[in-house]
Amino acid sequence: MRHVYLAATGQNRGKTTVSLGVMDGFRRRGLTAGFIKPVGQRTVEVDGTPADEDAVLMRSVFDLPEPLALMSPVHIPRGFTRAYIEGRVVEDLAARISGAHRALATDRDIVLIEGTGHAGVGAVVGLSNAVVAGLLGAPAIIVSEGGVGRPIDEIVLNAALFERHRVAVAGAIVNKVDLEARPGIERTLQRGLALHGIALLGVLPYRPILSNPSLAMVFEGVGGELVHPGPDMDLVIGDIAVGAMEPDHMLQRVGPKTLVIVPGDREDVILALTTAHMTGPPGGGRLEMGPVATSGAAGPAGAAIGLVLTGGYRPRPAVLDAIRGADLFAALVLEDTYVVASEVHDLLVKTHVSDREKIEEIKELVWDHLEIDHVLDAARPIVA
Numbered sequence: 001m002r003h004v005y006l007a008a009t010g011q012n013r014g015k016t017t018v019s020l021g022v023m024d025g026f027r028r029r030g031l032t033a034g035f036i037k038p039v040g041q042r043t044v045e046v047d048g049t050p051a052d053e054d055a056v057l058m059r060s061v062f063d064l065p066e067p068l069a070l071m072s073p074v075h076i077p078r079g080f081t082r083a084y085i086e087g088r089v090v091e092d093l094a095a096r097i098s099g100a101h102r103a104l105a106t107d108r109d110i111v112l113i114e115g116t117g118h119a120g121v122g123a124v125v126g127l128s129n130a131v132v133a134g135l136l137g138a139p140a141i142i143v144s145e146g147g148v149g150r151p152i153d154e155i156v157l158n159a160a161l162f163e164r165h166r167v168a169v170a171g172a173i174v175n176k177v178d179l180e181a182r183p184g185i186e187r188t189l190q191r192g193l194a195l196h197g198i199a200l201l202g203v204l205p206y207r208p209i210l211s212n213p214s215l216a217m218v219f220e221g222v223g224g225e226l227v228h229p230g231p232d233m234d235l236v237i238g239d240i241a242v243g244a245m246e247p248d249h250m251l252q253r254v255g256p257k258t259l260v261i262v263p264g265d266r267e268d269v270i271l272a273l274t275t276a277h278m279t280g281p282p283g284g285g286r287l288e289m290g291p292v293a294t295s296g297a298a299g300p301a302g303a304a305i306g307l308v309l310t311g312g313y314r315p316r317p318a319v320l321d322a323i324r325g326a327d328l329f330a331a332l333v334l335e336d337t338y339v340v341a342s343e344v345h346d347l348l349v350k351t352h353v354s355d356r357e358k359i360e361e362i363k364e365l366v367w368d369h370l371e372i373d374h375v376l377d378a379a380r381p382i383v384a
Contacts, residue, residue, distance in 0.1 A: 002379035005138040007115040009154035013145045014175035021366020031109040038097045040075040060353045073100035084125045119161040134165035146177040152192045170378030171199035176206045202370035215329045230329030247272035264313030274326040276303035310337045
């Protein structure tokens, strides 16, 4: 029985993406694999059992038999940190994690342990990733994101904390890399990390579908009133634009997958987008605005994927009819454009059980670009 601890250099680095791909790789190698997220921060409840959402995801995708209470032994709800600091948490949380880990390892060829954030996350309650990996005696693999200087700096910094807790750093994976724009970057990263004694286990290319939110995630993030759902709220946005300019100029910046954030009283921009969505984006010339369109369906080449109408300004009924007639996603929110744009930009994109297309793409991406045998070689036996 072996195990390996998957950590990251921060939030949104793609650790869950790597976890999904690695678990799939273990299975393709014919191994029985278990999964545990010792400390969770994003908790959901399933059949009365609270668990980290990543544990719920992995259990569902891979049909794992273990109970969620073992796969997600400790979770940090609101107020827990303060209660811990004030001495009101008396349970031995480390013992709970160790017990769950032992139970999961039974009759398993390998166990994937997924951390939470960077190496120091959880230190405030005595359960940082470095501490937990050391407690379980598992080697760590660190996931970072694209670039050269930044990922190397972050990986080295996190490795130092793991090593301080006597955790072997088995290597690093760099995610979200534009391989076409930066040929040879894998070799550069390999050499740069080798200077610090860290092996590069793989580089995963950037894919918009894995990094951008769906319309449903946007609506969940910004809230407000759903004016129209559009054809499919699971569609993934490709870009974001702010509708704060003249319609002709706006249309030059909008593609078929662009989410446009626009004040609800900018009816000129909204109507330009609904018309262009139904007729297709302009071919370089000016778009001649006709009457308000109230029926018809947009094809795949339509302009924009949806609208977020800001400021609490509700467009006139004829304009709302135009949005529905164009079958554009639209939500009406009270916040101003800058606040909403910041919220969407900073939106934490998580993979959900319903994201079937995304999950299948993740599996193939990791299988094609990460040598699963490198991860298997990094795993170490579980010491009873």
